[in-house]
Amino acid sequence: MNKHILIVGGGYVGLYTALRLQRKLSRELRGGEVHITIIDPQSYMTYQPFLPEAAAGNLSPRHLVAPLRRVLPKVRILNGTVTTVKHGDRVVTFQPAEGEPRQIAYDVLVMAAGSISRTLPIPGLTDIGIGFKTVGEAIALRNRVLHLLDVAESTEDPEVRRRALTFVVVGAGFAGVEALAELEDMAKDSVRYYRNIKPSDIRWVLVEATSRVLPEVGPEMGKWTLEQLRERGIDVRLETRLESCEGGHVVLSDGAEFDAETLVWTAGVKPSPVVNDSDLPLDERGRIKTTALLTVHGSPGAFAAGDAAGVPDVTNPGQYCAPNAQHAVRQAKVLADNIVRHLRGHELMEYRHKYVGSVAGLGLHQGVANVYGVKLRGFPAWFMHRTYHLSRVPTLNRKVRVVVDWTLALFFKRETISLGEMEHPREGFRAAVATMRR
Ligand SMILES: Cc1cc2nc3c(=O)[nH]c(=O)nc-3n(C[C@H](O)[C@H](O)[C@H](O)COP(=O)(O)OP(=O)(O)OC[C@H]3O[C@@H](n4cnc5c(N)ncnc54)[C@H](O)[C@@H]3O)c2cc1C
Numbered sequence: 164m165n166k167h168i169l170i171v172g173g174g175y176v177g178l179y180t181a182l183r184l185q186r187k188l189s190r191e192l193r194g195g196e197v198h199i200t201i202i203d204p205q206s207y208m209t210y211q212p213f214l215p216e217a218a219a220g221n222l223s224p225r226h227l228v229a230p231l232r233r234v235l236p237k238v239r240i241l242n243g244t245v246t247t248v249k250h251g252d253r254v255v256t257f258q259p260a261e262g263e264p265r266q267i268a269y270d271v272l273v274m275a276a277g278s279i280s281r282t283l284p285i286p287g288l289t290d291i292g293i294g295f296k297t298v299g300e301a302i303a304l305r306n307r308v309l310h311l312l313d314v315a316e317s318t319e320d321p322e323v324r325r326r327a328l329t330f331v332v333v334g335a336g337f338a339g340v341e342a343l344a345e346l347e348d349m350a351k352d353s354v355r356y357y358r359n360i361k362p363s364d365i366r367w368v369l370v371e372a373t374s375r376v377l378p379e380v381g382p383e384m385g386k387w388t389l390e391q392l393r394e395r396g397i398d399v400r401l402e403t404r405l406e407s408c409e410g411g412h413v414v415l416s417d418g419a420e421f422d423a424e425t426l427v428w429t430a431g432v433k434p435s436p437v438v439n440d441s442d443l444p445l446d447e448r449g450r451i452k453t454t455a456l457l458t459v460h461g462s463p464g465a466f467a468a469g470d471a472a473g474v475p476d477v478t479n480p481g482q483y484c485a486p487n488a489q490h491a492v493r494q495a496k497v498l499a500d501n502i503v504r505h506l507r508g509h510e511l512m513e514y515r516h517k518y519v520g521s522v523a524g525l526g527l528h529q530g531v532a533n534v535y536g537v538k539l540r541g542f543p544a545w546f547m548h549r550t551y552h553l554s555r556v557p558t559l560n561r562k563v564r565v566v567v568d569w570t571l572a573l574f575f576k577r578e579t580i581s582l583g584e585m586e587h588p589r590e591g592f593r594a595a596v597a598t599m600r601r
Contacts, residue, residue, distance in 0.1 A: 348526030
């Protein structure tokens with residue numbers, strides 16, 4: 164046996180699959196009978212449930228990512244993008260970060276490319292919208308909110324001030340509600356250092372097309388979350404759509420119109436575009452058509468899981484597993500075991516997991532949870548949110564760093580400075596060069 168296992172994507176599914184394969188196939192990897200490659204544009208896996216805490220400044224951004232090369236020493240990591248998959252020929256096209264694309268052959272394929280923001284053709288969205296799926300987006304948003312407080316404090320123009328202090332989030336699922344709640348909490352905490360801004364001057368608007376928020380925690384806790392957000396002064400608009408936001412002028416389907424400098428788009432996800440550039444079968448929602456064994460329909464040697472895959476939920480016939488980390492981590496375990504079985508000619512195992520509910524953080528000491536039917540709110544839910552995610556974040560190294568961040572936050576005030584200049588590091592130098600020319 165001399166087999167090459169190629170994993171497209173080093174996120175939840177990619178990292179956890181490779182970790183298990185690294186352990187279960189250690190003899191074969193040592194003997195050179197098996198090779199594993201992960202391809203991802205980043206050299207790290209992002210623990211997405213901690214993005215809101217990073218945006219709020221409770222966690223250092225470096226502590227919510229797991230470095231692939233360090234945790235997977237027996238796996239070859241290539242940084243770049245897979246642009247096409249020809250499973251018929253067992254080959255992918257790899258576009259490295261720099262240089263010419265090249266073909267990479269494989270024997271076993273794992274499609275773990277996750278998802279991207281699902282956007283709509285709304286006028287102005289590409290101009291002012293920002294997603295909330297990456298460390299870059301979370302930190303840019305943090306810098307932006309703090310920078311706009313500086314702008315509002317320093318201007319004498321009431322229009323500029325109003326626009327700077329208006330923040331819109333579209334989509335009231337996990338990502339939207341947690342991002343908004345954490346950022347609002349941070350902004351409220353920060354205004355004590357500003358002479359001319361009161362917490363009530365800042366306007367947060369949550370726009371949701373359906374009639375509920377946070378469906379992940381069930382109707383009762385979703386209703387409680389809605390009341391909590393409204394009590395905090397957040398303007399939650401249900402059954403409302405964003406119609407346009409050209410030049411920052413927001414128009415909603417309920418007739419409301421106002422200007423906003425910031426619009427965060429978290430209204431759902433769709434599979435990574437690479438699935439469209441493959442010869443693998445797709446379902447009606449554009450996900451890879453996957454069996455309960457986590458193999459790709461009619462494609463021997465191809466496996467898929469996570470947000471990019473349409474995996475049937477055998478505990479709920481006729482339904483598919485939702486795109487969340489709870490499924491992704493557990494699917495990765497079964498997927499890795501099935502690859503080992505496949506290589507050894509054994510029968511494959513079915514993926515079976517009944518959704519147990521969810522926990523969500525709503526700012527410091529605030530949360531909501533519905534897990535195994537146990538419903539918690541406020542501090543107990545927040546504590547559960549932190550302990551659950553601490554137990555899940557990969558590697559002991561990261562767990563310790565996260566605990567240190569949280570412990571420091573107990574004793575010291577939150578960092579409230581905008582380091583937005585980091586996004587344009589050459590501007591100062593360019594300005595210096597320009598003065599020399601003059
Ligand atoms: C803010 C936020 C909070 C969340 N909170 C929770 C939570 O509390 N609980 C929960 O269960 N779920 C949560 N989720 C959802 C969860 O993070 C995802 O469901 C999970 O990450 C999916 O895992 P995945 O491996 O399919 O995709 P990902 O973890 O996104 O990994 C996909 C990887 O593929 C790479 N990739 C994409 N295209 C290519 C390509 N063409 N070539 C090579 N590599 C590629 C990407 O760079 C990425 O590293 C949250 C998500 C967000 C955004």
